[in-house]
Amino acid sequence: MAIDYSEERAVLKSLVTIQEVDDLQEWLIAHPQGEIDLGECEHMHTAALQTLTSARRMISAWPSDTSFRGWIEPLLVKQEAQ
Amino acid sequence: MSPLLQQFVSETRDLLQSISEQLLEVEKADDKQTTLNELFRIVHTLKGNTGLFEFPDLTRVLHAGEDVMSEARERPEIWDQALTDLLFESMDYVSSFCDSLEENNGEPTSDSKAATQLSKNLRAYLDGNNSEAKAEVIDSGAATEPKKSKKAATKTKKATAQKKSAGGSSKRRPPRAKGLPPEHNLLKDLPADTLIEAWKASNPEEPVWLVKYSPLAECFFQGDDPLHTARSTPGVLWGKVENDCATQDINDLDPYQCVSTFTLLSSATEDELHEHYRYVAEQTDIEELNSHHLLLLNGEDQNDALPEDSVDALCEAVEATNLKEASSIAKTALELLNKDLQAAAALRWVIAINSDTDAQEHEKKEALIVICQRLRHNQHLSGYRFSEPEERAEEHAPEGDSPDEDAVSTSDASAGLPDTDTEDLLDTLVEDDREAFEHIVRTQGRILELDPTVGWANGRLRAACNVLMKTTTSLNLSTLIPSLEEAISAALSGNTEPLADWINEVIPGACNIALVNSGSNASNEAPDTRDTAITETKADYENTENADETTDSEHEESIVEETTEQDTPAPTESPTTATATEDKQASDKTPAFKPEPAVAPSKSVKVDQEKIDRLMNLIGEMTVAKNALPFLAKRAEEQHGLRDLAREIKEQFAVVNRIAEEMQDSIMQIRMMPFSFISMRFPRLVRDISRRLNKDVQLVIEGEDTEADKNIIESLAEPLIHIVRNSLDHGIEAPDVRKQKGKPATGNLTIRASQEADRVMIEIQDDGKGIDPDVIRNKAFEKGLIDEATRQRLSDKEAVNLVLMPGFSTADEVSDLSGRGVGMDAVRSAVDKVNGTMALESQVDKGTRIRISLPMSIAVTRVMIIESDNQLMGIPMDQVLETVRVPRSEIHTVKHVKTTVLRDRIVPLKSLNELLELPAEQIINEEEEHAVLVARVGNDVIGLVVDDFRGSVDIIQKPMTGVLSGMQAYSGAALIGDGSVLMVLNLKEVL
Amino acid sequence: MNVLIVDDASTVRMYHRNVLEAAGYVVDEAVNGLEALEKALENTFDLYIVDINMPKMDGYEFLMQLRSEDIDQAPAIMVSTEAAELDHTKAFTAGANLYMVKPIKPLQMMTYVRLLVGEESV
Structure with a gap:
């Protein structure tokens, strides 16, 4: 599992696959205030990204890979503001 | 499909057929040249047509084909059988492309890879390197059968369209003379640094590509992760994901539907990108970016961020090609600015461009000019008049002006700056109109410069005068008109100087006829000129005029004949020639050229098959309807005793019958094909x-x-x-x-x-x-x-x-x-x-x-209608020998086969219901007789036991279509008078 | 306002016709230079839109004939897929007043045509 869930946040690590999207969505629904930690995330499946975009959560840590961050930041950051 | 697209498909098919014929001809012909010329012309036409649509794959293949044909015209020795094969294969590609256009209602499915391969193989001939083309294994299956299931192809838009003009030049594309390159919407979000990096990475040989990838909604189920595909794009410089999930409630979100799209910049080669996106080619748009597209000032808008004098100083430094100075101005100004502003982006551009060690000085200057202009625009400052760089772009459709014309404005001091009045006047025009007006005037200026000694120069001059007058009138530039009228009248009297002056008044430096005059004085000498292109052509024409030497083409030879034949006056001659020809009907207008016998405009009309089919159906119905008349006559006579009326009906029937038959004949004629x-x-x-x-x-x-x-x-x-x-x-x-x-x-x-x-x-x-x-x-x-x-x-x-x-x-x-x-x-x-x-x-x-x-024709078939198991069926009359009623007692079973004896002959009987596997027994009438239709099938005579006979009727039989076409028992179907469908039995198959 | 489209490609002719007719011009067509010359002799046109490569008689030849015989000195636009400078010069030398590279965008064509025929067409 590339996602560690706690009450406050979901920590996405290394490669998040599509198999983990169901759990992620469930957790996001169950934890409307839950934050997202992408600090150690290297890649997430498009489906996971879509789920996160829809959830509009606070990103407590961005991926350390700046190029990866560049891809997803506009989508996730914009939502933070909403 | 739009009518234009239909026209395109239909014309393409015709052209393909001609190409095919010519290709076969090339192999046989001793004199290849004519055939090769013709081939080139057809392929050229075909390619030109594709330009009207967005079919990049098609255009790519045809463009390569055209280039190869052009080469083959020059060097017929490159032609070999493999090239014929390759061209055939390319035409097959085009043909299946058309099929897919038709099948998918204008949305072609195309195999980009095959197109790329074909074009590559074709282009291999251009280097005189046929072996490469032969060595390439051509996947003809892929080439000729675009994937039917997939939609639209990878589109490769070429921002820099003209390979030829770009060829050999290692320079970045220079900016347009007027205005700035359009801003690309997709690039607006790019961080300034990314743009700069991309700009540095691009040059005409290795452009930067903009990839837009819109994966299918269901792609996750095929194991795709589009984000991964996008991120792993070779040479990716920048990319972003877009979707509208944020507007969706997470509770309702279906994460398994892909709704994201991807945009990225890449410095990889086109081939690498096609390779990377080969499985999703139809969902990908790959566009070449002109390096000037990248020169954008992305950031926050604040229009007074920079003092005007700084901007002016910067522009002056750039204009003076003092790049160091420009860079230092930019550095100083940047320190005082918020880095997120557009103005700051401009300054960073200036610094970055100057520090680009790969770029040549003039390339840097061109880029800097674009940046400066954008900056001024952005800061709401008036435009700065940069002198145009020496190199001019020719890529914008009508603006294929001579490369020199704007250089003139700086080099030719005598022309001076425009009269402010004229400038103001032109400022009142809509931008498009102004651009068009200036372009038209500039072009006429150029025409005025051309050699005035050719035979048609007078007409050419008058046409240019017409154009100037009409254009000026159409824009209501009334203050310019009186001077123009004077200038034109002088020009038509032989003095073109006032007209040149007028043009220069409007567009400074647009017309320099001094050299023309000197050129015309020394008529056989190529005039001293700043433009090699013009010189060469001029020399060309002059040579042809002197023309004892062999000329290159027939086309030019014919010019020679014309000009020598009629000895046309140069524009320096009397104005009477110019004015005497206003009336087009004037008798002296008969031209000296001898037209070949007129090509009679083709009288044939292309008609949709459907329309003819409709006619066929109607005449079929008409035939059936008219056949009711004899019955009507019979009823009138027998039931109502109206013998006279019956006779009249019969007479009318004869008339209608004749017309109907002729009509049917005519329609049949339409359907005739060679x-x-x-x-x-x-x-x-x-x-x-x-x-x-x-x-x-x-x-x-x-x-x-x-x-x-x-x-x-x-x-x-x-x-x-x-x-x-x-x-x-x-x-x-x-x-x-x-x-x-x-x-x-x-x-x-x-x-x-x-x-x-x-x-x-x-x-x-x-x-x-x-x-x-x-x-x-x-x-x-x-x-x-x-x-x-x-x-x-x-x-x-x-x-x-x-x-x-x-x-x-x-x-x-x-x-x-x-x-x-x-x-x-x-x-x-x-x-x-x-x-x-x-x-x-x-x-x-x-x-x-x-x-x-x-x-010869399917014509009308007369069928006997029979009934069996409550269904009506038809049997072609030419198979029917007779219809008889056979008492049950006369049916014998011989060796398990039911037979009866008719006219001393044993006839085997078959039950139609049994043959058609209908579960019902054949019905017997009250006299216990079976209805038997005696038919000849091949050489055999058999009796078909049916339920009842219903008389005969004329039908127009149509072959079965769709799922029914597999039913061998029926040869076709027809509509009968009451609107129901009659199936026609195919006895050969049934038995 | 009458416009003669001279092009051997029926698709191109239709394309130009669509654009021009939508703007209210009366359009006639010729499939090569020869046919165009015959039409020019019989009718009056306000503008010629001429392709270069055509069978029987190409666009250059047509324009030279048109200009040299004083058949018509109405404006002529030469259209081609070639953008090479040499072709421009050849076109102007032959008697074209404008050179446009195919395909021509409808709006652009409308602007130029309107200016060249010298009248508001609508």
């Missing part, structure tokens, strides 16, 4: 197959004008192709075998069409090895098609015709070409379907001849 419609495919087919089989075959086609109904002609196509393949495959021997047999190495295949009375005869004859009747006898026996007695009894002639029997195939092994289990029996059933007959004659080692006889 045999050439299918026979034109054969030369290519024979060439391809015989090459594949290493056989040498000469094809002769005769009687291509023979006409028959469209359906008949079309139904003939498949069987004929099969027969031709058979002949090549099994008939005509390999050249060495033929020599051993004492035959010429080249085999002959003749296809002959002719008309005999109301039938069309098609004869296919080869001089191959023929069919051995003994082999056929044994084979038919082995397969259980005939019994021992028959085997003994059959004559040789009858034996060879056994190959037409169902289930018979002579091929010992299934070959790639024919065979495949579909033998001559398939051909025969296709011929049967249109009421044709066929016969086969063959002599061992002498050859085989197949004769097919077909009706």
Whole structure:
């Protein structure tokens, strides 16, 4: 599992696959205030990204890979503001 | 599909046919040049047409084809058979592209990879390196059959369209003279640094690509992760994901539907990108970015961020090509600015451009000018007049101006700056109009500069005057008109200087006729000029005028004749010539040229098949309706005793009948098509197959004008192709075998069409090895098609015709070409379907001849309507011998077969319900009689037991379509008078 | 306002016709230079839109004839897929007043045509 869930946040690590999207969505629904930690995330499946975009959560840590961050930041950051 | 697209497809098909004919011609022709010229012209036209649509794959292939043809015109020696093959293959690609356009209603499915491969292979010929093209394994399957299931192709838009003009130049594309390159919406979000990085990475040889990837909604289920695909794009410089998930409630979100799209910049090569996106090519848009597209000031808008004098200083430094100075101004100003502002982005550009070690100075300057202009625009400062760089872009459609014209404005000091009044006046115009106006005026200025000694120069001058006057009038630039009128009148009297001045007034430096005048004084000397292109052409024309020397083309020779013939005055001559010709009807207007006999405008009209079909249906209904009249007459007479009325109805019927028949004839005529419609495919087919089989075959086609109904002609196509393949495959021997047999190495295949009375005869004859009747006898026996007695009894002639029997195939092994289990029996059933007959004659080692006889038109069929199990069915009258009522008692069972005796003849009886596997018993009438329809099927007579007869009717039979086409029991269907559908039985199949 | 479209490609002719007719021009067509010359002799046109490569008589030849015989000195636009400078010069030398590279965008064509025929067309 590339996602560690706690009450406050979901920590996405290394490669998040599509198999983990169901759990992620469930957790996001169950934890409307839950934050997202992408600090150690290297890649997430498009489906996971879509789920996160829809959830509009606070990103407590961005991926350390700046190029990866560049891809997803506009989508996730914009939502933070909403 | 839009009418334009339909026109495109239809014209493309015609052009493809011409190309195909010419390609076959090239191989044969001794004098290739004419054919090659013609080929070039057709391919050129075809390519030009594709430019009207967004079909990049198609354009790519045709562009390559055009370039190769152009090369081949110059160097016919590059032509070889492989090139013919390659061009055929390319045309197949084009053809299947058209098919997919039609099938998918204007949304083509196209195989980008195949297109790329084809274009690559074609281009290999341009380097004089044919071996490369040959070495490439051509995946013809991929090339000729674009994937049907997928939508739209990868689109590769070329921002820099003209390879030719870019060729050889290592410079970045210079900016447009007027205005700035359009800003690209997709690039607006890019961080300034990314833009700078991308700009540095791009040059004309290695452009930067903008990729837009919109994956399918269901792609996750195919195991795709588009984000991964996008991130792993080779040479990716920047990318972003877009979706609208944020507007969706997470509770309702279906994360398994992909709704994201991806945009990225890449510095990889086009090929690498196509390779990376090959599986999703149809969801990908790859666009080449002009380096100037990247020169954007992305950031926050604040219009007074920079003081105007700083901006001016910067612009002056750039104008003076003092790049160091510009850079230092930028650095100083940048320190005072918020880095997120657009102005700051501009300054960073200035610094970055100056520090780009790869770029040449003038490239830097061009880029800097764009940045400065954008900056001024952005800061709402008025435009700065930069002198134009020496190099000019020619890419914008009408603006293919001479590269020199704007250079003139700086080099030619005498022209001076524009009159402020004129400038103000032009400022009142809409931008598009102004641009067009300036372009038109500038172009006329250029025309004025051209050699005035050619024969048509006077007319050319007058046309230019017309243009100037009309353009100025149309824009209501009334203050310019009086001076223009004067200038024109002077020009027509031989003094073009005032006109040149007028043009220069509007567009400074746009017209410099000084050199023209000196040029015309020393008429045979090439005028001293700043423009080599003009000089060369001018020299060209002058040479042709002196023209004892051989000229390059016929086209130019004809100019020579014209000019010498009539000795046209130069514009310096009297104004009378100029004014005397206002009236177009003037008798002296008869031109000296001698037109060839007029090409009569073609009187044929292309009509949709559907419209003709509709006519056919209507006339069918009409035929049925008119047939009701005799019954009406009968009723009038018998039931109402109105004998006179009955007679009149009958007379009217005769009239209507005649008209209806003529109408039907005429409609049939419309549907007639020449045999050439299918026979034109054969030369290519024979060439391809015989090459594949290493056989040498000469094809002769005769009687291509023979006409028959469209359906008949079309139904003939498949069987004929099969027969031709058979002949090549099994008939005509390999050249060495033929020599051993004492035959010429080249085999002959003749296809002959002719008309005999109301039938069309098609004869296919080869001089191959023929069919051995003994082999056929044994084979038919082995397969259980005939019994021992028959085997003994059959004559040789009858034996060879056994190959037409169902289930018979002579091929010992299934070959790639024919065979495949579909033998001559398939051909025969296709011929049967249109009421044709066929016969086969063959002599061992002498050859085989197949004769097919077909009706000329499908015309109206008269059918007997019968009823069985409450259904109406039709049986063609020409098969019906008689209808009888047979008492049950007269039906006997002989050896399990029901029979009856009619006119001293034993007739086997078959129940139609049984034959059609209908569960009902045949109905007997009150007198205990069966309704029996006696029919002739082949050489047999049988009695068909049905429920009842319903009389006969004329119908227009249509072949079954769709799922019904597989139902062998019926030969077709027709609409009858009451609007119901009548199925017509195919007795041969039913029995 | 009458415009003669001279092009051997029927698709191109239709394209130009669509654009021009939508703007209210009366359009006639010729499939090559020869046919165009005959039409020019019989009718009056306000503008010629001429392709270069055509069978029987190409666009250059047509324009030279048109200009040299004083058949018509109405404006002529030469259209081609070639953008090479040499072709421009050849076109102007032959008697074209404007050179446009195919395909021409409808709006652009409308602007230029309106200016060249010298009248508001609508």
